[in-house]
Amino acid sequence: ESEKLLGLPRRYGWMRWHRGLLILNKHWNYSEARADFLAVLESAPQVWKAKALLAEIDISEGKMSQAFLAMEQLSRSLSGSDLASARAWRGEMRLWIGQYRRALPDLDWAVQQGSPLALCWRGACFVKLGRFPEALRDLNAQLRAHPDDYEAMVWRGEARRLMGLSRE
Secondary structure (H helix, E strand, O other): HHHHHHHHHHHHHHHHHHHHHHHHHHHOOOHHHHHHHHHHHHHOOOOHHHHHHHHHHHHHHHOHHHHHHHHHHHHHHHOOOOOHHHHHHHHHHHHHHHHHHHHHHHHHHHHHOOOOOOHHHHHHHHHHHOOHHHHHHHHHHHHHHHHOOHHHHHHHHHHHHHHOOOOO
């Protein structure tokens, strides 16, 4: 059904947002998802999250420099809560590729700005760095604010396991 969106006039490219997410997250088809996010940006350049998703695709394809350059350019174009979200997103991307210390400045800043997911990802970095008290502080705070954040639950469980608290 989503293929019908491909035949719409270019001005409706923004409607391909959810299709791109579906293709990326369910089928891992990077080239097709990239085409959808590019169509979104062509018709609605203000949808900055499409640029971040393109950077995620770059990371998945091993194009690290290109991905982080795109995120840097994106960060320079945003302000307010959008900037906080983009910086948290860049921190998360560094978490994915094992750059835990390099992720912390973005995540620290995003936490200070109130980005809703930055606490989880900073807590995850702390887990990977063996800084368990800080990890539990952030992950518990995240779960108080967002009790259904299953990713935060997994990271908190991993921190406890690594601390020898498997039962907890």
